[in-house]
Amino acid sequence: MKRFAAAMLCAGFALPAGAETTEDLLAEILDRQLGTGAVTATIHADGTISGDFHGKVMGGAWHIEDGFYCRSLTLDGEPLGQEDCIAILRDGDGYRFDGERGTKAGHVYRPAE
Numbered sequence: 001m002k003r004f005a006a007a008m009l010c011a012g013f014a015l016p017a018g019a020e021t022t023e024d025l026l027a028e029i030l031d032r033q034l035g036t037g038a039v040t041a042t043i044h045a046d047g048t049i050s051g052d053f054h055g056k057v058m059g060g061a062w063h064i065e066d067g068f069y070c071r072s073l074t075l076d077g078e079p080l081g082q083e084d085c086i087a088i089l090r091d092g093d094g095y096r097f098d099g100e101r102g103t104k105a106g107h108v109y110r111p112a113e
Helices: 002-010 022-029
Strands: 033-035 039-043 048-053 056-065 068-075 078-091 094-098 104-111
Touching: 022 056, 022 068, 022 078, 039 056, 039 104, 048 068
Parallel strands: none
Antiparallel strands: 033 039, 033 104, 039 048, 048 056, 056 068, 068 078, 078 094, 094 104
16 A cells, blocks of 8 residues: 555555555554454454454464465464465454455444453
8 A cells, every 4th residue: 555655646546545455454453352252352562363253263473565464374283275465454443354355345343342
């Protein structure tokens, strides 16, 4: 997103008012529990992920790459597929995590009360 923003500014375009970067949105949710109902997750500032996925212990690691939130997960200690880079978007009172660099519709996670 930063590269996109820089390219837009260099080309003479302004970003839409209120445009939020992945880093902006992550700053709001780091170290806070998020959930969808059956799934809870916490993205920790130290680059780790913890949570519960339908009763299984979820773990993992994350980093920012090309403006995307990239993460690899484990369930009960076993790797869960390959790393996925995800677009995070505000969705009402929650955050939508769209996979495959924003091309695959994801789920909305809301902060735990």
